[in-house]
């Protein structure tokens with residue numbers, strides 16, 4: 001598959017704000033026909049290309065980390081780091097190892113983030129991609145450690161860092177140690193920022209809880225995709241507190257843009273070009289050394 | 292039926308438990324409370340200002356709960372809104388400018404959950420405090436005097452030293468929330484409290500806190516002076532040690548303090 005050889009994709013207008021319940025994972029299952037969770041239309045799967053956007057309403061289905069990397073990195077340039085890191089059970093939470101194993105089998109990932117270095121439009125970049133299919137990309141020790149190491153390597157190699165965030169929040173099964181990952185990752189970003197290096201956060205559906213209250217919100221530039229759910233507290237928690245239903249657009253990317261917490265909403269089809277443009281405005285190709 | 296952990300959780304939340312302002316009054320002199328985040332409002336769930344600790348000026352900030360329903364409503368039951376965290380940040384940056392150490396009192400079940408809090412960026416406010424505290428060039432000491440829950444507590448606890456009173460607690464979320472989200476049975480909150488290792492002795496063992504601060508046998512509220520006298524002495528001596536470090540050493544120690552958290556195989 002040749003990605004981005006030519007701009008052979010169709011421009012899609014930014015769709016309306018949508019909100020998807022957290023426990024649903026609106027990925028595209030195998031099969032000939034799928035039903036779009038946003039517009040309810042049945043779509044022939046061949047109509048959905050690698051961008052995974054509903055041809056009818058423009059809804060952006062959730063991507064796996066692998067799919068995201070294929071869309072964003074220059075072909076064959078991604079080099080993965082810390083591939084074998086796996087969770088332990090710091091709180092002795094009953095059956096945590098089984099829960100992890102199940103998620104590993106389902107996703108073929110060791111945990112909820114893939115990190116590494118790559119080229120994007122020829123620019124050397126550190127990349128971290130969270131995958132909501134793995135326990136809703138909750139942040140525990142492995143997510144925190146891989147992201148921290150990625151940022152630290154970025155600082156050491158003087159490289160920009162791009163993180164595609166997605167998370168339901170803290171990995172509660174790891175207890176207080178999961179909370180500490182917010183401090184650890186933010187501290188690493190403080191040093192990266194102190195070195196005058198670029199950090200771009202791309203908030204994808206859903207970016208909530210502890211991840212929204214740490215590295216996701218700390219980008220020099222913060223992008224998102226149309227309709228992504230972004231917020232700190234859970235919608236239902238707030239609805240329970242105020243005793244009323246919240247409007248659909250609450251805690252969407254569009255809501256966050258309106259309130260000043262995003263720089264730009266970029267449709268998936270344009271995301272790579274936007275990132276290249278941002279990298280071009282900050283980095284010199286030869287100055288970003290590989291290795 | 293409560294176990295030991297749940298008993299501590301309940302003690303940490305008691306309405307009679309002394310609040311941040313009472314600790315400040317007992318430990319410091321010349322306290323002047325400063326208000327507002329300079330952006331939106333003055334969040335009464337977060338109090339702060341400047342005071343003298345023996346002979347040196349320090350910045351003191353903390354989450355403020357109330358002893359009555361009326362006061363708790365005013366204080367959002369000790370759950371700060373974004374403007375509370377931004378007031379905290381403003382006062383911390385002010386402390387840095389004047390080379391004053393920062394002393395923080397933590398007593399919150401978590402950041403406020405509401406429409407306004409989301410509209411004004413609760414996540415961003417907490418994240419900003421974390422990254423700024425990671426680089427703040429003056430010593431930071433955080434003291435958990437009661438409840439500590441979630442990112443709303445951590446936003447006051449990215450510190451050089453984190454201490455906790457005997458009946459304090461600190462967890463990723465409340466045991467009730469833990470039991471209802473993970474087990475869908477809120478009635479198992481006591482089991483959750485035990486499993487979560489949220490008490491001071493457990494947190495000391497896990498390296499999440501450095502020191503436990505004793506409470507008087509008759510109760511914290513009944514004899515607050517007993518605790519504050521010890522605390523004051525500890526603060527004076529700890530600040531002496533931290534202030535002897537160069538800025539680079541201080542920030543490196545703080546970095547390593549949080550860098551170590553994580554359990555994994557590879």
Ligand SMILES: [Zn+2]
Pocket residue numbers: 036037038039040041054055056057058059
């Ligand atoms: Zn659709």
